[in-house]
Amino acid sequence: MTINAPRSALTSRQQLRKALRERRRALSDTAQQHAATAVCQQLFTMFTSQTRRVAGYLANDGEIMLGPTLAACHQQTIAVSLPLLHPFTGKHLLFQNYTPTTPMTANRFGIHEPELNSTQIRLLHEHDMLLMPLVGFDARGNRLGMGGGFYDRTLAHVYRLKRRPLLVGIAHDCQQVDTLPVQSWDIPLDCIVTPGQIITLSLNI
Numbered sequence: 001m002t003i004n005a006p007r008s009a010l011t012s013r014q015q016l017r018k019a020l021r022e023r024r025r026a027l028s029d030t031a032q033q034h035a036a037t038a039v040c041q042q043l044f045t046m047f048t049s050q051t052r053r054v055a056g057y058l059a060n061d062g063e064i065m066l067g068p069t070l071a072a073c074h075q076q077t078i079a080v081s082l083p084l085l086h087p088f089t090g091k092h093l094l095f096q097n098y099t100p101t102t103p104m105t106a107n108r109f110g111i112h113e114p115e116l117n118s119t120q121i122r123l124l125h126e127h128d129m130l131l132m133p134l135v136g137f138d139a140r141g142n143r144l145g146m147g148g149g150f151y152d153r154t155l156a157h158v159y160r161l162k163r164r165p166l167l168v169g170i171a172h173d174c175q176q177v178d179t180l181p182v183q184s185w186d187i188p189l190d191c192i193v194t195p196g197q198i199i200t201l202s203l204n205i
């Protein structure tokens with residue numbers, strides 16, 4: 001598939017990404033800890049007795065930490081997966097089962113990910129919820145990520161699945177902007193969770 005976008009749209013996306021990444025990196029440790037706890041509480045209002053497996057991430061670059069959420073999932077026997085960069089394409093993500101004893105390794109961005117173990121890979125449809133770190137978002141559910149297109153490529157066919165995970169963006173409130181330029185390849189989110197709000201965008205919730 002060839003994906004084209006006007007140069008002006010790409011530039012403003014890049015400028016916005018830089019500004020919003022600086023904004024979240026500027027948050028204090030205390031603000032980060034409050035955010036992590038608040039998001040954990042928000043997410044646990046969304047989990048149900050049917051929630052069996054959630055894909056998270058290990059925070060990087062000022063993203064909201066999911067430590068409290070993943071620990072609470074572990075306690076409540078909700079299985080957790082983490083993303084790892086696809087070893088062959090390098091452009092997609094795989095999701096692998098994660099427990100506190102999983103061997104980890106740093107990927108090419110310095111983010112820790114599970115060491116590849118094919119028996120522990122979990123497919124998209126095996127997840128009830130995918131928690132995706134956002135660089136920016138708007139109230140309509142448009143999302144800006146790190147710019148690698150990893151989530152967009154990985155989720156390109158998610159709507160064709162018979163059973164699919166809820167797509168939940170996680171961000172600080174200060175990452176909200178009025179309107180984000182939309183790209184043709186963007187995958188709409190079902191919901192955005194911040195420490196201060198839950199924005200519901202689809203009827204699936």
Ligand SMILES: Nc1nc2c(c(=O)[nH]1)N(C=O)[C@@H](CNc1ccc(C(=O)N[C@@H](CCC(=O)O)C(=O)O)cc1)CN2
Nearest residue numbers: 057058059060063083109111133145146147148150151
């Ligand atoms: N915590 C976390 N894990 C994640 C993601 C994420 O956004 N957050 N990803 C979501 O996609 C994937 C990794 N994607 C990333 C894309 C760009 C950069 C990044 O820092 N880029 C640098 C340039 C780095 C380089 O090329 O050496 C930069 O833009 O400054 C990091 C991760 C998989 N794991």
Ligand SMILES: Nc1ncnc2c1ncn2[C@@H]1O[C@H](COP(=O)(O)OP(=O)(O)OP(=O)(O)O)[C@@H](O)[C@H]1O
Nearest residue numbers: 003144145146147148149150151152153156183185
């Ligand atoms: N389905 C796809 N197939 C091929 N390339 C894609 C696809 N989706 C996105 N891309 C490419 O990925 C690049 C980054 O996209 P974009 O700026 O939307 O990143 P992002 O949404 O911030 O990143 P991410 O998905 O990693 O969070 C774009 O250059 C785009 O061409």
